[in-house]
Amino acid sequence: xxxxxRRDMLSLLGVALAGAAFMAGPGSLFAAEAQKxxxxxxxxxxxxxxxxxxxxxxxxxxxxxxxxxxxGCSFGVFYGIIGLMGEIYGKPYxxxxxxxxxxxxxxxxxxxxxxxxxxxxxxxxxxxxGRKERDPMTEQLFRxxxxxxxxxxxxxxxxxxxxxxLPGTQSDSVLCHISVGKWTYASGFSEKSEQRSERCARITAxxxxxxxxxxxxxxxxxxxxxxxxSASRKLCGECHDxxxxxxxxxxxxxxxxxxxxxxxxQNKFKDHPSPN
Numbered sequence: 001x002x003x004x005x006r007r008d009m010l011s012l013l014g015v016a017l018a019g020a021a022f023m024a025g026p027g028s029l030f031a032a033e034a035q036k037x038x039x040x041x042x043x044x045x046x047x048x049x050x051x052x053x054x055x056x057x058x059x060x061x062x063x064x065x066x067x068x069x070x071x072g073c074s075f076g077v078f079y080g081i082i083g084l085m086g087e088i089y090g091k092p093y094x095x096x097x098x099x100x101x102x103x104x105x106x107x108x109x110x111x112x113x114x115x116x117x118x119x120x121x122x123x124x125x126x127x128x129x130g131r132k133e134r135d136p137m138t139e140q141l142f143r144x145x146x147x148x149x150x151x152x153x154x155x156x157x158x159x160x161x162x163x164x165x166l167p168g169t170q171s172d173s174v175l176c177h178i179s180v181g182k183w184t185y186a187s188g189f190s191e192k193s194e195q196r197s198e199r200c201a202r203i204t205a206x207x208x209x210x211x212x213x214x215x216x217x218x219x220x221x222x223x224x225x226x227x228x229x230s231a232s233r234k235l236c237g238e239c240h241d242x243x244x245x246x247x248x249x250x251x252x253x254x255x256x257x258x259x260x261x262x263x264x265x266q267n268k269f270k271d272h273p274s275p276n
Contacts, residue, residue: 062208074104077120080208107176121211143227151202162198
């Protein structure tokens with residue numbers, strides 16, 4: 001049997017230790033290194049400075065951005081603000097991987113949750129301000145969306161999907177599922193109709209313009225009209241906010257679409273259509 005020298009023995013020992021660490025899991029192998037991690041890429045948060053833009057350009061870009069390669073509302077709003085800054089002013093705005101905002105389409109990958117247009121607007125705000133400044137601005141945007149009759153925007157020239165006027169509705173919700181559902185019910189157009197696509201393209205412009213209004217006010221040191229909590233949110237908060245009798249409430253959005261107490265709200269998944 002061949003003898004193993006000291007160098008070979010140390011090499012074998014190193015392999016054995018590495019194997020043991022691997023068997024214990026990748027976390028064990030890199031645990032020591034992870035503890036040293038300085039999060040160097042996060043040392044300058046919220047360091048971008050907003051630059052002036054033309055409102056007309058924002059609306060047009062966001063509206064057309066909705067249709068661009070089918071990327072949808074979140075991309076349209078975000079590119080309508082940050083993309084324009086990149087085209088006009090260059091770096092750092094031009095360095096953003098804009099296609100990632102496509103994830104917001106259809107209420108985040110067609111899940112029907114938060115309206116993608118609002119995700120795009122809130123994301124644009126978050127490039128410039130941390131939570132203490134951003135949260136009130138985001139709340140302003142979201143409350144506006146809940147309470148306005150949308151769409152407002154009317155494209156100049158040829159429309160993308162449908163020419164002419166469209167009916168507007170008040171969503172009372174920041175959720176794509178409810179916003180689109182209320183509009184299709186009231187308008188009579190289906191979710192897959194060209195009219196609904198046109199509606200969402202125009203709302204993309206509406207949200208981009210409102211987001212810019214909030215940004216512009218912040219830049220100018222002025223303020224925009226404040227939207228208070230809804231009546232239902234105030235009522236529910238009397239019992240369910242932090243420090244109250246049953247502190248279980250998380251969030252600030254309108255409560256009534258999901259918690260109206262109506263039979264239809266509570267059991268459509270079980271008893272629909274009604275046997276009566």
